[in-house]
Structure formats: C-alpha cells, structure tokens
Amino acid sequence: MAGPLYIADAEGLRTVVLEGLAVLFHPRSGQTHIVAPPAPEILDALGEGATDLDGLVARLSERFEFDSNEGRPAIAARLGELETAGLVRRS
Amino acid sequence: MRHGVNLAVGPLSFRVGSAWPGPVAALRHLYAGYPGCETADFTVRLEPVTPWRRWVRPSVAIQGDYVLPDAAPLPLAHGLVAAEMGMNLQMALGERRYLLLHAASVEKDGRALILTGESGAGKSTLAAWLGEHGWRFMGDEFALLEPETGLLFPFPRAVSLKNESIAAMAAFVAGDRFGPRLEGTPKGTIRHIRPNDQAVARMTEPARPALILFPRFGHAAEIRPVGPAEAFMRLTQASTNYVALGQRGFDALTGLVQNCRALALDYPDGAKAAELIELIWAEAAR
Structure with missing residues (x-):
C-alpha cells in the first residue's frame, strides 16, 4: 500500500549553497534553515509534485547514482526532518 | 524632558x-x-x-x-x-533599514574589516587600536549592512573601553577624548573615548566588506578558516534584527559570506592581534 503523499512547501523558498551546505529562507515561516545533502535534493525532487516515499526514492535514483534499498532509510529520515521543519508537508 | x-x-x-x-x-x-x-x-x-x-x-x-x-x-x-x-x-x-551586526569595523582603501564575537572577545579594543594606527575606525558595537548594496555603513559611537583596555589606549589617545571613569558598572570599569576626527568626519561614508574576523582574546595565536556556512550561522546570531528583516536579511547575509573571506583569530594580547591582522589583511588585499 502506498504511504502518505509528500509535497515541498517551497513557494518563494530561497536557497543558497555555501560550500556543500545549503541555507534556505522559508518565507511562509520567516525561518532560516541550514541543511546538508540530500535535503536540498529531496526538496527539489518534491517540487515536481506530490509523491510518496517510494516515488521520491525513484525520482532521486533517476538523478543520482545510489542503491535505492540502501538509500531509502536515509531519505525517509531526511524527509521526516524536513516535515518537522515545515519545509515538506503531506498533501 | x-x-x-x-x-x-x-x-x-x-x-x-x-x-x-x-x-x-x-x-x-x-x-x-x-x-x-x-x-x-x-x-x-x-x-x-x-x-x-x-x-x-x-x-x-x-x-x-x-x-x-x-x-x-x-x-x-x-x-x-x-x-x-x-x-x-x-x-x-x-532598526529596519540596515542589517545590524554586533560587530566592530574598520576601513582601509575603501574596504572594510568586520570584527565580530562575543562580549570580551576584544572587538572594541582592537577596532579602537586599529583606528589610531592607519585604519579608519567605523564602529565598535554595530556594523550596518545595507541589504540593497552590500555596503557597510559606519556607526562610530564613542568607544566603550573596559577594565585593562582603558590604560592600554591611554598611551595613544589624548586625554580630552576620554569620558569619565565609571567604576562598578554591570560590565566592570568603563571609560569611553571619542573616535578621532577622521572617523567623525567620514561617519556617513560606507565601505565594501572585504574580510570577516572572529577574534578571541586570551588564547595562543592561531588563525583558522571559517567556512561560509559557519560564518553565516554565526552572523545570524550576531545580528539583532536578522529575523525582523526577513528575506532582505537573508539576502544581505548570504551575499556577505559569499563575497568575504572569514577567519577565526585567537590572540594572547593586543599587539599580537594587530600584527596578525596586518598580515592577514595584506594577504587578503592582494
């Protein structure tokens, strides 16, 4: 069964990459976040539209070379952190 | 009143x-x-x-x-x-026009050196010393970053010297520039000095930020690079109105750390700090 669908709350989000880390300004909350890969990549992939965890892993594996099974727990963990930060929400 | x-x-x-x-x-x-x-x-x-x-x-x-x-x-x-x-x-x-950084700043050849750190890091004393030794003193408490231009504006209020710094500066600064000696304040003994004539005459003249230093007094001399993400994070903490400025503050600060080198400077005494700052500046200005 498919899990919940996630979408990036990225309207007006500003991202600046500073030596491997990305700083994000989230206009809706006025908050600034400093994130490491793969968080910016997850936000970018979710920008295509809502998808569940499997869909997200599939989108990322099309763009980056990694083992989907090995990468899945890390992506799920980062997705949870982004949801807590308010940068990702369930659609 | x-x-x-x-x-x-x-x-x-x-x-x-x-x-x-x-x-x-x-x-x-x-x-x-x-x-x-x-x-x-x-x-x-x-x-x-x-x-x-x-x-x-x-x-x-x-x-x-x-x-x-x-x-x-x-x-x-x-x-x-x-x-x-x-x-x-x-x-x-x-304040809403400028991004306020809790930092001292000095200028040479149109380029600004920003000194930021916690209370006791020696910002005021270093900026005051440099201001009497070939640099233009821009401020010892707040540096004003204009988001639209990325320029740093001076805020040369009277320098607030604390405890041992008072005697150290008396060697360079004429007596009539000193305010009264204030004993037993919440920050110990304080004596203010008026910035010199150049600092006052050029008080509305901005400078392009060129170098950010995070000084720390009372440690063996050491210089370490500070990455732009760490510099950004430390400067958001050093700003009193970063959150209030919203996206303008974010753009101003990310622009600053992308265009300026940042270094941590540990120093045992003022003379050593001044020597190291001149060396770092000579390299940064190349």
Missing part, C-alpha cells in the same frame, strides 16, 4: 532626553564635534524610576520606543552607560 541632546552617529540619529543635566553634559562632551539632527530615528529617555528618585538616591530607568520591562535601573553616576544602553536598545530592536 528637561535636558536633551540630538546626535547623528553614522547614518542614524538619536534624541537623548534626561531628567538630569549630568548625563546630557557627559554626552555633549563625549560627542563634541558630532553633527546634530533635526529629527531623530530613535528616542532615548533617561527618567527617574519613580518621581522622588530624581533627588533621593537617583536611579536611571531607560525609556524609549522600545523598553525592556525587566531592565534594572542604573545609579545616576552611570548615566552615560544608561544613555549608551538606551541607544543600543532602540537601535537593536527598532
């Missing part, structure tokens, strides 16, 4: 009113040669805690557009410190 003075410091202006003549007279002496202003960006009022405390054990409460409800009043003898704290408070909470 019975007594008052209007002062322009850098691009900002203040009206300081006081129930007593003493703090205003001290400000007039300390800021001799500073321009006045018709209208003020910020208003500070030094008032008695209660009406009778104007005469009986006079205690100064800091009032203005912004007030800290739990701020302890200061004895009248420390009226100058109260005025300075009031000016800082109004700016820290009310």
